Amino acid sequence: MSPKTLYDKIWDAHVVHEDKDGTCLLYIDRHLVHEVTSPQAFEGLRMAGRTVRAPDKTIAVPDHNVPTTAGRDDPDQMPEDSRIQVAALDKNAKDFGIHYYPVSDIRQGIVHIVGPEQGWTLPGMTVVCGDSHTATHGAFGALAHGIGTSEVEHVLATQTLIQKKSKNMKVEITGKLSPGVTAKDIVLRIIAETGTAGGTGYVIEYCGEAIRNLSMEGRMTVCNMAIEGGARAGLIAPDQTTYDYVMGRPHAPKGAQWEAALNWWKTLFSDDDAAWDKVLTIAGESIEPTVTWGTSPEDALPISALVPSADSFKGGKVAAAQRSLDYMDLKPGTPLKEIAIDTVFIGSCTNGRIEDLRAAAEILKGRKIKEGMRAMIVPGSGLVRAQAEEEGLADIFKEAGFEWRLAGCSMCLAMNPDQLKPGERCAATSNRNFEGRQGRGGRTHLMSPAMAAAAAVTGHITDVRELV
């Protein structure tokens, strides 16, 4: 047998039919659904008189629109458009008999945090969702990617998806990370090197010692941003860390089924002599805490750097950099560490898990946020929130002056009441720093939870290593 990559193996195991031109029909193991990209898909089913083909493999949760303040399960707390989308999901979940975690359920949260937490996401699966950050689930060695609303309807109706195979890219992070450097810094550094188009046409497998040493939370952070580097999906081969995380979760296999699953999962790695279409290697030791200065995730630099000048770029990038500098209101040559921040957002499907909250709490313990700072921590799910309360993290956040919110996408994107006002500058743990992403005219600097917590304390972007 010819050697295969992990991606090849999962792909081959799911092909139902292949056309002469390479177009395939893939079987889908899990379909995750949220309120923004699903209403028309369900409407399409209704109009065609169809049912959901595999309701047991279809899981829905509202996350993008939901407010994160107390009393939010009262529909009157939501603006009209949000209320309509959430009510539609409530109704569709009920009418079509799919698994559902409504706003009132403690298991509700961001779809990419709920799926793994409940054991829906397992190694070797194909996982899709009408959401670009579905790449997150690749951390389990699952082939996971976003799909459009018409594809959501196709998967609901048939449990299959029409796809063409991508190319194989390997990103290896060798060696060890330095203290204060996290999964977020790894992925920002990768995107800084590849650019937002470097992964276009590829599925990326992340490997190497520094990746192996990450927890599942950290691996999810890395895969979450595969899409920001342009890749179709990100993957990490499953290992003991993965099995330990999955075992015992509500929807993970049990008993003899667990053993059978484990036997298959243990075959899920890239063969030594597998062929790669593109390879990038980065030394873990060379990665510093990393932040973005511009309006694209590729505009990322080590914390020790200065804001670049537009003419340090080439070709079309010169104008883009100038536009970023203008929008971000930054002067070239300013140390990143001197950029003043007025808002801090810790949360999102990139960094809203328990490990992220622990990292923030470690910095915030016994400290207060800078006077006048608006700072919020939004756990990625109700269960993350409950665990953080049990571990005493919530008390640390509240004592430091942070708002302690309910689960949802929150200030990651301006689809709910948590938004930046024009000109506000935010240290954010999310994954996109596009113009207006967190609110019209708002300015976003992406960084790790520990770095965002440090900025909340000092009032400016800070090297977290100076605070520990």
Ligand SMILES: CC(C)[C@H](C(=O)O)[C@@H](O)C(=O)O
């Ligand atoms: C609203 C949704 C379709 C969108 C996505 O696809 O990623 C959102 O989650 C985002 O992060 O921009």
Ligand code: SF4
């Ligand atoms: S947290 Fe942000 S990136 Fe993740 S699904 Fe929600 S809006 Fe998209």
